[in-house]
Amino acid sequence: MRRVGIDAPSRSYEVLVGDGILKSAGELIPQGDEESIMVLTDRRVRAHWWDVAKQALSARGRRLALLEVNPGEGSKSFTSAANLLRRMARRSIRRHDLLVTLGGGVITDLGGFVASVYQRGIPLIHIPTSLVAQVDAAIGGKTAVNLPQGKNLAGTFYQPASVIADTSTLSTLPQREYVSGLAEVIKYGLTLDPNLLTLIADVEAVRNRDAGFLEEVVSGCAQLKGRIVSQDERDTSSRAVLNYGHTFGHALEAHGGYERWLHGEAISVGMVFAAELSRELGLASEDVVAEHRRIFQMHGLPVSAPFDPGEIVKRWNMDKKNLRGQRWVLLSDLGEWKLVGDVGGAQIQAALRRMAAA
Ligand SMILES: NC(=O)c1ccc[n+]([C@@H]2O[C@H](COP(=O)([O-])OP(=O)(O)OC[C@H]3O[C@@H](n4cnc5c(N)ncnc54)[C@H](O)[C@@H]3O)[C@@H](O)[C@H]2O)c1
Ligand SMILES: [Zn+2]
Numbered sequence: 001m002r003r004v005g006i007d008a009p010s011r012s013y014e015v016l017v018g019d020g021i022l023k024s025a026g027e028l029i030p031q032g033d034e035e036s037i038m039v040l041t042d043r044r045v046r047a048h049w050w051d052v053a054k055q056a057l058s059a060r061g062r063r064l065a066l067l068e069v070n071p072g073e074g075s076k077s078f079t080s081a082a083n084l085l086r087r088m089a090r091r092s093i094r095r096h097d098l099l100v101t102l103g104g105g106v107i108t109d110l111g112g113f114v115a116s117v118y119q120r121g122i123p124l125i126h127i128p129t130s131l132v133a134q135v136d137a138a139i140g141g142k143t144a145v146n147l148p149q150g151k152n153l154a155g156t157f158y159q160p161a162s163v164i165a166d167t168s169t170l171s172t173l174p175q176r177e178y179v180s181g182l183a184e185v186i187k188y189g190l191t192l193d194p195n196l197l198t199l200i201a202d203v204e205a206v207r208n209r210d211a212g213f214l215e216e217v218v219s220g221c222a223q224l225k226g227r228i229v230s231q232d233e234r235d236t237s238s239r240a241v242l243n244y245g246h247t248f249g250h251a252l253e254a255h256g257g258y259e260r261w262l263h264g265e266a267i268s269v270g271m272v273f274a275a276e277l278s279r280e281l282g283l284a285s286e287d288v289v290a291e292h293r294r295i296f297q298m299h300g301l302p303v304s305a306p307f308d309p310g311e312i313v314k315r316w317n318m319d320k321k322n323l324r325g326q327r328w329v330l331l332s333d334l335g336e337w338k339l340v341g342d343v344g345g346a347q348i349q350a351a352l353r354r355m356a357a358a
Contacts, residue, residue, distance in 0.1 A: 001016055001017065001018030001021055002016070002017045002219040003015070003016055003017075004016075004017065004219050004222040004223050005226065006139060006140075006159075006163075006222070006225075006226040006230070007226065007230040008140070008141060008159050008226075008229050008230060008233045009230070009233050010141070010159055010233060011141075011159040011161075013159060013160060013161055013162050014162050014163070015138075015139060015162070015163040015165060015219070015222040015226070016162065016165065017134075017165045017167065017215055017218045017219040018166065018167065018215060019166070019167050019168050019211040019212075019214070020168045021166045022049065022052050022053060022056060022127065022164065022166035022169060023052055023056050024056060025053065025056040025057060025100075025127065025164055026056045026057050026058070026059030026060045027059065028162070028164055029057075029060070029098075029100075029125050029161075029162060029164070030162055032096065032161075033096050034062055034097045034098040035063060035096070035097060036062060036063040036064075036065060036091070036093055036097040037057055037060065037062045037063070037064050037065070037097070037099075037100060038064075038065045038066075038067050038088065038091075038093065038097070038098070038099050038100065039053060039057065039064070039066050039067065039100045039101075040068075040069070040084070040099060040100070040102065040103070040110070040114070041053075041066070041067070041068055041069075041101075041102040041103050041107060042068065042070060042071040042072075042103050042104075042106065042107055043068060043069075043070060044071040045071075045102060045103040045104070045129050046066070046068055046102075048129075048169070048172040049129060049169055049172075050102070053100075054066075062098075065091060067084055067087060067088075069084075069107075069110070071106075072106065073106055073146065073151075075106055075110060076106045076109055076110050076144065076145050077145055078145050078147070080110065080145075081110060081113055081114050081117075081145050084110075084114045085114060085117070085118055088114075088118055093122070094119070094122075095119045095120075095121075095122055096122070096123070097122055097123070098122070098123045098124075099111055099115040099118075099122055099123070099124050100124075100126075100127060101124070101125070101126050101127060101128075102127045102129060103127075103129055104129060104130035104137070104177075105128075105130060105132045105133045105136070105137030105138075107133075108126050108128055108133050108137045108138045109137060109142075109143055109145070109152075109155070110143075110145060111126075112124060112141070112143030112144075112156075112158055112160070113143040113144060113158075115143075115158065116156040116158035117156065121158065123161050124158065124160045124161060125161055125162055125163070125164065126138035126160045126162075126163045126164070127163075127164045127165075127166070128163065128165055129166075129169040129170070129173070130173055130177060130181060131173065131177070131178055131180075131181025131182065131184070131185070131218075132177075132180065132181040132184055132263070134165040134167070134170070134181075134218045134221075134222075135181065135184050135185055135188070135217070135221035135222065135225070136184045136221070136242075138165070139229070140159075140225055140228075140229040140233075140239075141157045141158055141159040141160070141229070142157060143156050143157070143158050150318075151250075157233065157234060163222075165222070167209075167214035167215055168211070170209055170214060171209060176262060178209070179264070179299060179300055179301060180263060180264030180301075181264055182200065182206065182264065182299050182301065183263075183264030183268045183271075183301055184221070184264060185217055185221055186200065186268070186271070186295055186296065186299075186301075187245060187267065187271065188220075188224045188225070189295075189334075190244065190292065190295075190331065190334060191241050191244045191329070191331065192224045192228075192241065192335060193220070193335060194334045194335045195220075196217065196220055196221070197334070199213070199216060199217060200217065200295075200299070201295075201298070203298060206299065225242070228241060228242060240327065240329055240339055241329055241337050244271060244274060244329045244337065245268070245269075245270030245271030245272075245273070246267055246270060247270065247274075247316050247328065248267075248269065248270035248274065248312065248316070249263070249266040249267035249268075249269065249270030250270075250315070250316065251311075251312045251315035251316040252269055252270065252307060253266040254315045255307055255308070255312060255315060261302075261305070265301060265302050266305075268296045268301040268302055268303065269302055269303060269305045271292055271296075272289070272292050272293060272296065272303045272304070272355065273355055274328065274329065274330060274331070275288055275289040275331060276289055276351040277330060277343065277347065277348065278330040278331045278332070279351075280347045280350050280351045280354075281330065281343065281347055283330055283331065283332045283338075283340075284330070284331050284332055284333065285333075288331060288333060288334060291334065304355060304356075307355075307356075309349070309352045309353075309356070312352070313348070313352075325341060325342070326341070326343065327340065327341045328340045328341075328343055
């Protein structure tokens with residue numbers, strides 16, 4: 001098992017990463033004086049992992065309750081948050097009681113949000129079970145629910161007391177979800193640490209979901225995200241790097257009505273676009289762009305998509321992060337990123353044309 005320290009300004013905690021550590025969760029969770037432990041999960045994750053979690057958490061000798069929602073993004077809503085808060089109040093959950101999330105990013109975002117507002121904040125532990133949640137969503141303290149007007153429009157910053165990432169839980173993750181999660185790993189590699197790209201070039205280990213390999217990848221990503229979050233917890237400067245490829249990616253997701261593309265697939269195309277734009281601005285070489293395409297294709301991730309350029313530009317202009325003008329995360333080389341404002345319309349159009357032509 002590896003321990004990665006996260007030193008966020010608002011709280012320091014550990015991300016524990018290991019194969020099979022869920023069954024020791026009762027001991028791994030820091031000691032607290034909770035009387036009740038609530039576990040939030042979705043129906044799909046429950047079928048695979050609740051029995052293991054239940055047994056592990058029972059070891060703490062506390063009242064244990066299961067809160068279940070439907071799988072999928074639809075559960076990340078104000079309505080389900082309100083339902084959960086009411087269920088907690090009916091159970092007389094108190095300020096020192098513990099909420100444990102067991103699931104993908106939908107569950108960690110929703111559970112984080114609920115834990116942060118119930119009685120102004122109760123202790124929170126994340127047990128992420130998807131690759132996206134283990135390398136990204138469970139770390140760094142952003143919580144969210146969606147509004148009809150857009151994704152993640154309501155939320156809080158609320159750090160967990162610890163994160164327990166059991167890589168063996170990824171064994172039951174559907175293949176398409178797993179590959180989609182790899183896109184976030186590749187994002188860390190392209191922007192912050194090309195060593196990760198070398199690691200995941202081992203397609204056999206990737207395909208087999210090899211335990212040692214996953215432990216290295218997940219802990220490596222946790223370390224990188226922790227470093228960024230310690231510098232910029234509230235996302236006013238360097239945390240923007242985590243949005244590499246996401247401006248285009250979010251627009252593509254919305255364009256497809258959130259059904260056509262998984263998030264990781266959309267940001268793969270988005271990262272190719274960001275590389276094309278970097279090249280268009282004379283920052284990056286053609287080789288950097290080619291490397292993007294090569295890596296995504298190696299893992300079966302898309303590098304292009306049919307899209308209407310006018311629609312994409314309209315979508316990203318509506319994106320909440322663009323209220324004060326668009327700033328792009330671009331690369332000058334692998335592992336060398338910068339924030340660039342005031343990118344000309346002509347260059348954006350040229351990069352869009354190259355995407356359409358590819
Ligand atoms: N807070 C953040 O910093 C942050 C970062 C990245 C993503 N997110 C959010 O995370 C969400 C996406 O996360 P996700 O891809 O994990 O989505 P998800 O939680 O919907 O999980 C994807 C699917 O996989 C299933 N699943 C999860 N773990 C499983 C397992 N071990 N075995 C079998 N099935 C399993 C789920 O039931 C679901 O059907 C989005 O809402 C996104 O906004 C948040
Ligand atoms: Zn993402």
